[in-house]
Amino acid sequence: MKEWVRKSGYIYLSLSILMLAILFAVAMVSLFWTEEKASNTTVGTVYLGDKSAQDYEISLLLGISEWKEKANFRISYNEYERKIPLDIFEFDVDTTIFNLVENQKNLAIFSLSEPYFSEFKTDIENYFGPVIYEALDVEKLFNDILYDAEKMSLQKTYTLYSYLNDELSKTSLNVSKISNIHSNDINEIVSFANEIHIPANERFSLLDTIGSVNLSNEQMSIIASGIQSVIMPTSFSGIISQQYLDLPIWSESGKNVRILQVSKIDFSFFNPLDTDYIIKIEKKGINTLEFELIGFPFISEFAIEAVLDNEISYQTEYLEDETIGPDTKNVIIIEQEFDTVYRVLEKEGQSGSLTIFYRTITHPDGSSETSSILQEFVNPQNRIYRQNTVDKGDN
DSSP states (O other), rough: HHHHHHHHHHHHHHHHHHHHHHHHHHHHHHHHHHHHHTTEEETTTTTTTTSSSGHHHHHHHHHHHHHHHEEEEEEETTTEEEEOOOOGGEEEEHHHHTTTTTTTTTOEEEOOOTTTTHHHHHHHHEEEEEEEEETHHHHHHHHHHHHHHHHSEEEEEEEEGGOOOOOGGGGGEEEEEEOOOHHHHHHHHHHHOOOEEEEEEEEHHHHHHHHSSOOOOOHHHHHHHHHHHHHTSOOOOOEEEOOOSSSSSTTTTOOOOBBBTTTTTTTTTEESSSSSSEEEEESSSSSOOOEEEEEESSSSSSEEEEEEEEEEEEOOEEEEEEOOOOOOOOOOOOOOSEEEEEEEEEOOOBOOOEEEEEEEOTTTSSSSEEEEEEEEEEEBBOEEEEEEEEEGOOO
């Protein structure tokens, strides 16, 4: 009997300990769940899980103040950025607390504050220009900015390309013409390469782009020369090219690029912008091609200056020609002591030159910078006379 009582006591004790353990576990789980639930309450980046409801307002005001000091919101276009002043956001603490849901991430409620908002819109128009501003979806842009402010994001950059009317990407930026081209060359160029794509943030190579097209070296050179003429007054940089030392009939200063496909003599440059551009090539008359650069407008201004760095004098050549006499048209007669020289100008001479092209960029803030972008060397062209020297004793 005593043995049974003792065993019953052990069983009771064990059950009591088990029940206490279960109750303790339930209490701990309940406490953990409560703490976990409280720790998830945030507004933007402001943690409220360890705050009482009475402390929400002061915690939020301090958190918003710190966020405005640290956050960096910017608008970008081409190579330019404009900082968004966070004073345009007016924090509504009462509405934020009223809408707050415990144990989840909440948004900080802002409104756009006047007059700061109006000043900022004016600043955008003045800095990026009226053409960009008029094509801008301002409502969509500022809705996105406001949403990121409500999340209290720290770093945001808004690329204006995403908010501009697509028609703006079809803007004609620069136009140049090359004349005195053989009609056959014009027809083949227009047939095989009437539109050339310049990708964003890449080095453009003419041989990589259209090198597989069946065009001659001279036709490729005409294309390269036309492209060079329309990209010089742009942000495109790092032009690598080779020139003709003796100019073809269609070439001129600034439109002188030579391509040799087998030797891999290429024409290339870098597009540092975040958007693609197009070179459109059209036939304009029997012997003329027009090159047009198309894409989103630039907001800086460009000026190109060609500076003659060195001039190389030409020489004069005299070629004997017994057919020239006193009756030859435009003959120049030079009487000397023992002979008479009958001379006709065959070709005018032209000095050679080293020309440096400088580009001045005026930025939206009014500052400017000038740098050399291209050097062009051209051989002198000798002056040539044909002449006949007749000994006076022969007369």
